[in-house]
Amino acid sequence: xxxxxxxxxxxxxxxxxxxxxxxxxxxxxxxxxxxxxxxxxxxxxxxxxxxxxxxxxxxxxxxxxxxxxxxxxxxxxxxxxxxxxxxxxxxxxxxxxxxxxxxxxxxxxxxxxxxxxxxxxxxxxxxxxxxxxxxxxxxxxxxxxxxxxxxxxxxxxxxxxxxxxxxxxxxxxxxxxxxxxxxxxxxxxxxxxxxxxxxxxxxxxxxxxxxxxxxxxxxxxxxxxxxxxxxxxxxxxxxxxxxxxxxxxxxxxxxxxxxxxxxxxxxxxxxxxxxxxxxxxxxxxxxxxxxxxxxxxxxxxxxxxxxxxxxxxxxxxxxxxxxxxxxxxxxxxxx
Ligand code: 13P
Numbered sequence: 001x002x003x004x005x006x007x008x009x010x011x012x013x014x015x016x017x018x019x020x021x022x023x024x025x026x027x028x029x030x031x032x033x034x035x036x037x038x039x040x041x042x043x044x045x046x047x048x049x050x051x052x053x054x055x056x057x058x059x060x061x062x063x064x065x066x067x068x069x070x071x072x073x074x075x076x077x078x079x080x081x082x083x084x085x086x087x088x089x090x091x092x093x094x095x096x097x098x099x100x101x102x103x104x105x106x107x108x109x110x111x112x113x114x115x116x117x118x119x120x121x122x123x124x125x126x127x128x129x130x131x132x133x134x135x136x137x138x139x140x141x142x143x144x145x146x147x148x149x150x151x152x153x154x155x156x157x158x159x160x161x162x163x164x165x166x167x168x169x170x171x172x173x174x175x176x177x178x179x180x181x182x183x184x185x186x187x188x189x190x191x192x193x194x195x196x197x198x199x200x201x202x203x204x205x206x207x208x209x210x211x212x213x214x215x216x217x218x219x220x221x222x223x224x225x226x227x228x229x230x231x232x233x234x235x236x237x238x239x240x241x242x243x244x245x246x247x248x249x250x251x252x253x254x255x256x257x258x259x260x261x262x263x264x265x266x267x268x269x270x271x272x273x274x275x276x277x278x279x280x281x282x283x284x285x286x287x288x289x290x291x292x293x294x295x296x297x298x299x300x301x302x303x304x305x306x307x308x309x310x311x312x313x314x315x316x317x318x319x320x321x322x323x324x325x326x327x328x329x330x331x332x333x334x335x
Contacts, residue, residue: 004213005253007131007171009283011091011215012254015325016062018173018215018287019318020258021048022095022134024067031293035301041069047300047310049075049084051293054311056318057088065093065134065173065287071125082129093132093173094125096161100138109150112137112157115164122168132171134217135161137200139176141184141192141224151199159203166210173256173287175217176200180261182224186231190221190239197247211251217287218244219260220270233266237273245280254283259291264317265334267291268324275327285325292317 001009011018023031029039037043048070051057057064064085071094073081082092098114112135122133137154139146158174165172178193197218204211221239223229231239244255257274259267267288274284286292296314303309323329 002210002213003169004166004171004210007091008213008215008253011062011132011171012256012283012285013062015285015322016060017285017321017325018063018065018093018256019051019061019292020065020134020287020289021051021070021293022065022067023289024099025069028067031297032301035297037301037304041073045070045073045075047297049081050300050307050310051296051314052081052084052088054314054318056315057085057090060318060322061090063091063093063132065095066130067095071128071130080129086129091131092129093134094130095134096121096125096165097135100136103150103153106147106149109140109145109147110138111150111153115157115160118161118164119168122164122170126168126170130170132173132215133165134173134175136175136177139178139192139196141178141182141188146178146192146196151196155196155199155203158200159207159209162204162209162214163207166213171213171215173215173217174200174204175258177258177260178219180219180222180225183226183228184224185227185229186221186223186235186239189219189223190243193219193221194243194247197243201247201249205249211249212253214252215287216248216252216255217258218255220257220262220274222262225261233269233273236270237277240270240274241277241280244282248282250281252282254285256285256287259286259288262291264291264294268320268329269331271321272324272327272329275325278327286321288321292321
């Protein structure tokens with residue numbers, strides 16, 4: 001077993017998943033604004049280190065994706081953040097893309113940037129303790145989108161990123177996110193997501209990526225958030241499995257879904273059903289941002305001193321998702 005495969009399996013072992021705490025400062029400011037907390041480096045750190053010190057970090061959270069600011073911060077108890085995460089029994093990771101920008105020649109679409117100077121940044125992050133990384137490509141669905149151009153260009157960037165990350169002995173999380181925004185049906189999401197994922201693997205293989213040393217972070221197959229097409233959670237799970245089974249090479253050890261705007265319970269319920277029906281050999285777990293943090297952030301915004309209470313809420317969500325990653329969740333566990 002390769003060292004990278006070991007890390008990937010460790011992150012996802014026994015129903016563990018990933019906490020995506022890598023919001024850029026602009027996104028984190030939006031999140032903090034929504035609960036009336038001022039977005040200062042100290043407040044961003046306080047909320048995040050509260051989560052990173054919670055007991056579920058040991059039992060449920062196999063890895064944490066950090067943002068550049070956070071990986072360099074020192075906690076209130078004088079721990080470097082990657083050390084705090086490791087001490088809790090989890091693995092520190094880092095978002096390394098620099099964001100999605102307008103795609104020249106197709107200005108309604110996005111291309112993710114951050115390849116320039118990436119080799120040097122990776123070596124810095126590795127020294128800071130990161131063992132895995134994340135890069136997110138984004139695609140929107142409409143009649144003509146995602147275009148062949150955006151599918152090709154983002155797959156190429158994800159592959160170049162993955163090659164540099166593996167060269168630096170870290171596990172790349174490969175995140176092609178087909179957005180939920182729009183009026184499209186679940187079937188359109190299925191078609192487009194399949195096309196996007198297949199192209200990603202075509203490029204990853206061309207770039208000689210060790211597929212046993214990556215984690216795929218896809219969206220689930222859902223109808224658009226403005227769609228008239230409503231499907232059951234069972235159908236979401238079955239379509240998602242069908243899509244991944246037919247587009248992901250068998251060497252890939254695991255999948256960690258993004259939540260992408262689903263509510264906390266929806267993201268948990270869908271993951272649980274995916275695991276109930278999973279006949280593939282892939283581990284199916286989570287790498288949630290909003291679906292792990294939303295309630296904890298809301299509580300903290302109203303009770304900024306109450307760190308125990310904030311942790312309790314976060315621990316509950318992490319536990320529910322870890323049960324779901326084993327197909328062992330049920331609604332009555334949510335009180
Ligand atoms: P959400 O789970 O909030 O979609 O965030 C996951 C993520 O890391 C997006 O890049």
